[in-house]
Amino acid sequence: MIDLADLTTILAVPMAVAFLLAGWRMVVGPSFADRFVALDMLTAIAVGFAALTTLTTGRGAFLDIALGIVLINFVATAAFAVFLERKRRRQ
Amino acid sequence: MTYVAMALLIAGTVFLLIAAIGIVRLPDPLQRMHSATKAGTLGATLMLLGVVIASDWSELSSTSGLTILFLLITLPIGAQLLGRASYVSGTRLQGLEEDPLAEELERQPGKPDEMTRDA
C-alpha cells in the first residue's frame, strides 16, 4: 500500500500543474484585476506546497512560512485595491 | 488515521487544481475570483488539516490552525476589496444581465489595458 511519503511526492505533480496554470494567467492578464486574482491563487498553491514540504521533510518551519505568505498576501490585496480606487479618483 | 490524512491531502490538491483550471477558463475577472479565492482556499485549508492529522496533533497543529484561521478571515475581505476595485476600474464584464450597482458606483470607462500603460 502507498505510504504518506510517496503520496506527497506524487501530489507535487498536480500542484505544479496548478502553479503553471495560475502563472500563465498572471503573465497573460489581460487586466490588473486578473493578475491579482492569479496572485491570490498562487498564494493558495504556495500554502499547499508548504504543507506538502512539511510532511516530506518533517520540519514545522515550513508552516510558519505558509502563515507569513497568507498575511503578506492580504496586505498586498488590500494595497492593490486601494491603488485601483485611488487611481480612478485622480482622473 | 494516515488514510484520513491522505484523503484530505488528495482532496485539497484536487480543489486547488480545479481552482487553477477555473482561473484559466472563466471569462472575466469577477468570475475568476469566485474560482480562485474560494475553491483555492478550501483546497489549502484541507491540505493544512491533512498535515495536522498526519502529524498526530503535534505542536505543528497550532501553526496550522492559525494559518487556517487567517486564511478564512482575510479571504472574504480581500475578495470584496478586489471585486469592488476591479468593478470601479471598469474591467470588462461578460454577459452581465442586470446591474443595479451602476447607480451607486461610477465606473471608469475605457479598457483596463490602458491603465497598465500609464501606471
Add this chain to the structure above:
Amino acid sequence: MRVTRGIRAAIALAAIFLWDLVVASLGVARIVLSPRVRTAPAIILVPTVLERPWAVALFAYFMSLTPGSTCLHVSDDRRSLYVHVLDTADTGTTIARFKNVYERWIGELER
C-alpha cells in the same frame, strides 16, 4: 437565556456555512470542468433588515465566503448589499436563500 440563544445561533451558522462551503465548491467545480463553460453572472441587490454595523459586516462576510457569490459593495445607509453571483438561474430564489438562512441566524445573534 440570552447567552444560550447566542451560542445556538453561532453553532447553527457555523454548521450551515461549512455545509454550504463544500456544496458550493462542488458547484463551481462542476461549472469549471464542464466541456463548455456556461455561466450566467449577475449583480443583484440584497436588501437587509440587520441594523448594527457588525451584523451587516458578518452578513457580507458569509456571503463573500460562500463560493458563487461575492459581496461587492454596501450602500452608505447599510440597508442594501450588492452581490455578484456566478451562476443564477433565478435571482429571486438566490436572494430568498440568503435572507432565510444567513440573515435569520445573524438576526438571532444580534438580538
